[in-house]
Amino acid sequence: MYEPGRLITFVLSISTVSCSLTEPSRQEINQFTPADRNEMFCVIHDGEKNLLLIESALMYPDGSVNINAILVENGIIKKIGDLETLKSLHPKASVLSCTDTLLSPGMVNAHEHLAYGYAYPDSSIAPIYSHRDEWRGVSGHPKPLEEVLRTADEKTLAWIELRHLLAGTTAVAGSGAVDGIVKNIADKNDPRYPLKAEMATFPCSRNATQLFENYSCSGNTPGLPAPNIVEGASRPAYVPHIAEGVNCTARLEMSAYLQYVEKGSERRYSLIHGIDASAAQIRELADKGISVVWSPRSNFALYGKTFDVMSFDKRGGSIALGSDWSPSGSFNLVEEMKCAARFNDEVLGSYFTYARIWQMATAGSARALGLEERIGAIVEGASADLLLVGRTRNDPPHKSLVFLDSQDIIGVWVDGVFKFGSNEVAEHLSPAGHCEIIDDSKSLCVKLNRFGASWAELKEHNANNVKIFGEPSAQADCKWF
Numbered sequence: 001m002y003e004p005g006r007l008i009t010f011v012l013s014i015s016t017v018s019c020s021l022t023e024p025s026r027q028e029i030n031q032f033t034p035a036d037r038n039e040m041f042c043v044i045h046d047g048e049k050n051l052l053l054i055e056s057a058l059m060y061p062d063g064s065v066n067i068n069a070i071l072v073e074n075g076i077i078k079k080i081g082d083l084e085t086l087k088s089l090h091p092k093a094s095v096l097s098c099t100d101t102l103l104s105p106g107m108v109n110a111h112e113h114l115a116y117g118y119a120y121p122d123s124s125i126a127p128i129y130s131h132r133d134e135w136r137g138v139s140g141h142p143k144p145l146e147e148v149l150r151t152a153d154e155k156t157l158a159w160i161e162l163r164h165l166l167a168g169t170t171a172v173a174g175s176g177a178v179d180g181i182v183k184n185i186a187d188k189n190d191p192r193y194p195l196k197a198e199m200a201t202f203p204c205s206r207n208a209t210q211l212f213e214n215y216s217c218s219g220n221t222p223g224l225p226a227p228n229i230v231e232g233a234s235r236p237a238y239v240p241h242i243a244e245g246v247n248c249t250a251r252l253e254m255s256a257y258l259q260y261v262e263k264g265s266e267r268r269y270s271l272i273h274g275i276d277a278s279a280a281q282i283r284e285l286a287d288k289g290i291s292v293v294w295s296p297r298s299n300f301a302l303y304g305k306t307f308d309v310m311s312f313d314k315r316g317g318s319i320a321l322g323s324d325w326s327p328s329g330s331f332n333l334v335e336e337m338k339c340a341a342r343f344n345d346e347v348l349g350s351y352f353t354y355a356r357i358w359q360m361a362t363a364g365s366a367r368a369l370g371l372e373e374r375i376g377a378i379v380e381g382a383s384a385d386l387l388l389v390g391r392t393r394n395d396p397p398h399k400s401l402v403f404l405d406s407q408d409i410i411g412v413w414v415d416g417v418f419k420f421g422s423n424e425v426a427e428h429l430s431p432a433g434h435c436e437i438i439d440d441s442k443s444l445c446v447k448l449n450r451f452g453a454s455w456a457e458l459k460e461h462n463a464n465n466v467k468i469f470g471e472p473s474a475q476a477d478c479k480w481f
């Protein structure tokens with residue numbers, strides 16, 4: 001757990017660092033106070049670019065927070081330990097050390113359809129559906145939503161990925177990807193997806209209503225059609241959309257999936273949604289180790305209710321978080337955490353701590369994708385996908401992350417490469433010419449010319465699409481029945 005006393009140690013250790021750094025040469029020392037954060041003080045020591053030490057309050061997967069340092073070498077968290085010890089072992093490393101900061105793993109979005117993520121919600125969106133086949137217009141509902149077209153336009157996809165990156169997300173599972181922004185995850189033979197998980201959007205055909213129409217709506221119906229799954233040795237995690245709805249079809253989808261997944265399977269099986277799972281199904285999900293990717297805003301916007309995360313957690317189930325897509329979900333994962341937190345406070349009696357909600361968006365999501373050893377946690381051997389933020393004054397550490405404001409971001413790294421953050425950090429930790437100042441205090445260090453555009457041109461190109469900063473009021477409502 002967080003120990004307030006350690007904060008004093010942290011401040012003191014910063015003094016020690018700045019003293020020891022002032023000895024060799026004043027040109028090597030750079031001290032700054034990030035814009036608008038008068039209470040913070042950072043020290044940067046320019047060293048080798050592929051060797052970086054970051055000292056901060058580290059946020060561990062178990063919810064504890066302790067002042068310590070990490071050594072990032074060639075994109076990997078190589079070592080966690082005391083800054084002075086790591087410095088003595090790696091005297092040529094660059095060093096970044098700031099007071100009053102938190103170092104979290106970059107957030108992992110376990111469910112996002114990036115290729116549709118430019119679109120605002122349909123003005124007629126309302127929680128009037130009992131299955132997604134209805135708003136998709138395949139099962140005869142009188143008010144289907146307007147169809148959103150998939151985009152493959154790189155300038156649009158880059159804009160969408162930047163929206164997630166600039167809100168602290170470093171990895172996104174789902175189709176639609178460009179190089180060099182977030183880390184994309186899907187089971188595709190395509191270098192733009194460096195990590196694999198099988199994200200199945202239509203595991204029960206594109207019309208589950210029709211597929212299940214001749215089965216009795218009983219949880220015990222035997223012989224239900226199995227999902228359309230490719231199996232084999234070393235297959236990546238299977239993460240299908242299951243039971244996105246609250247009707248008989250949705251319950252049968254869940255039964256079919258539970259009949260399919262064996263307890264103790266070697267492969268990681270997860271599911272997205274499961275909105276109206278019964279108490280017995282929730283127990284079975286937890287007992288079979290199936291992770292559930294929770295997307296509360298999209299569930300509320302379309303169906304008025306969501307998966308019973310509290311019962312699932314009490315049974316020991318593992319929960320991930322995903323924003324689904326901009327037409328009915330959150331515009332980024334922070335907005336999804338805020339929706340989860342509000343539901344938790346107003347309906348679940350604050351059952352989940354802020355640490356648990358943050359954990360869903362990091363290690364929980366990584367587990368659902370079968371990637372917990374690679375992403376979503378600050379552990380030795382994991383990718384250096386990192387998020388360094390200024391603490392929001394007086395808030396407990398995890399609350400600062402759940403309600404993160406992009407302005408509080410000091411740095412976002414993907415595979416140890418600085419992508420976005422304070423101008424001062426960008427200036428010292430990115431090669432010259434890699435970064436562009438995009439507002440008064442923040443720099444973007446992504447080579448936008450690979451998409452044939454500057455920052456200003458990307459903005460212009462996406463003038464009618466969901467914007468990058470702000471606009472939470474334009475999202476679908478996070479409101480339940």
Ligand SMILES: [Zn+2]
Nearest residue numbers: 111113241324
């Ligand atoms: Zn989805």
